[in-house]
Amino acid sequence: MNLPSRAPDPATSELEFPPDFIGSQAVFPAAEFAGRLSRIQQALRANGAEALLLTGPENIFWATGRQTAGYFAFQALIVPQSGEPVLLVRQLELTGARASCWLKRIETWQDGQDPVAVLIALIADLGLRELALEREGWFVSPALYGRIEAGLSGLRLSDGSGLVEGLRAVKSPAELGAIRRAAHYAEAGMVAALAACRAGVSENDIAAAMLFAAVEAGSEAMAMEPLISSGPRSGIPHATWRRRVLEPGDGVFLELAASHDRYHAALMRAVWIGPPPALAQRMMDTALRALDAALSSMRPGVSCATAHEAAQAVIDDAGYTAAFRKRIGYSIGAAFAPDWGEGAILSLFSGVDRLLEPGMVFHLPATLRSYGAFTVGASETVIVTETGIEPLSDLPRGLTIC
Incomplete structure (x- = not known):
């Protein structure tokens, strides 16, 4: 978009703008x-x-x-x-x-x-x-x-x-286009963060790689900072990077949302430095099955509660109810700090009766935690389509072993 060829006169009591300036930075027509x-x-x-x-x-x-x-x-x-x-x-x-x-x-x-x-x-x-x-x-x-x-x-x-x-709650084609671009930026950031994870690097190193790649791919300012934590800190919800150096045996939690024209898409993945403990791997497998169950249940005409109940059933059957205790997802779209989501608009949670419609967009973080020890899981941002859903990332969801 072009800036005006003639700048307003700052000496005037009321700023006057040439016609080509009005809306010149608007995100949509x-x-x-x-x-x-x-x-x-x-x-x-x-x-x-x-x-x-x-x-x-x-x-x-x-x-x-x-x-x-x-x-x-x-x-x-x-x-x-x-x-x-x-x-x-x-x-x-x-x-x-x-x-x-x-x-x-x-x-x-x-x-x-x-x-x-x-x-x-x-x-x-x-x-x-x-x-x-x-x-x-x-x-x-x-x-x-x-x-x-x-x-x-x-x-x-x-x-x-x-x-x-x-x-x-229901996005226009223009909004969906912006969210798809944001998802591309988020995936670029996640790929870089996963590649940076190894013993001896710091959480700050990973954050720098993630942010650089997402911004280089096209992301604008994010409505909330990425969530990067390792070792016991990875078992603390919503922890951010704090210079900790990764050690063998650490779990690492990675989550970000990138932005295009204020529209966000989020992505979360989990890492282990070396072979994961049996408990962490079992919980990871359960989280992935829960995410698959939630995604498989989503289509127009079913309630927002349906996806949560599908995921919750998998988690309960595996005996990890206490490791979850949250909603499976929330709507996502236009956002300003302090939150990248639209969770106050729609939650994928018990008791939310609004039916899914084509054009709705959700982020589903399927996380299981041993609180104060580690978090495992994965997430997807998806668009509800006429027949089901469109996931916005094809990044593998499994636990990355470094």
Whole structure:
């Protein structure tokens, strides 16, 4: 995408951008986002609210393409039942917002201003009488959200949580294309990490090889750092690299998600330095059978719970129930730190009744742990198709012996 041939004049009180700058860094064409906004508006009409207020970076990105590393500063998107949405961002973020979005109206708040006061004044200017609020977003603190609700006390407020997440669960062809590219980057990173594993190298050496290969293949910033741990540390969930040097007899846990245009795909594999203990190999074999059972059960029309129950049955039959105790998978797609997944949207877990549909994407990490000793298993990111699933990696799943 081309940057503008003429830069905005920084001396002007309001930045003006040439037409070829608007949307010049957008991850998808304008029509993709217009379709998403139309779907939000249709859902709003069914909900009955005049407009929806979004504050979560993932939902704002999904609806508009707005992305930045500066999402720590307050931002909000107002989507009315009809007409143009309005985005509110920090003044410093205006250039990036114009480049990444096709929106016609973007308002700003300046450092030193109260962004909540600016938001409330903007909503008043729009003449809204009823507003659905995204109450379950992780980004806005309870104190800040309390101030927003207090400032909107004259409006009829309703809960709009989950409205956009429900739409995000099924990916468009453009989204699936980005996820497939991310899966290619993740596999490149995993191949390099596996090749780096041997006695005498450090976890940092492995992390450097993994990150270099994934980024060299094309990955952008990842929503969470890779998980690399060895020896007893490999039995600690979500441990990251800490300079430990690998020794003979160590287990090694490797997991990463790479990113293309903010869309992620994840991959996990296990390594042993030398011959693995019999227990580790039995647990690895069980984890692989559980993963196969989950994947084999996935097709349109079955519930999200089905895959988990298939994997859980294998694990229970082998006697490793206590070594699992988690869901078998979660949805994955557009993500911002601190999480590469969309686990708050859909889990492959008991009691989740939503049916699988073509275009849904899941990461299934089948891990068994001897807590504080080792973790074994493997994972796949898969797309639900019309007839079953499409795994996004062909990397062997077995325990790699170094």
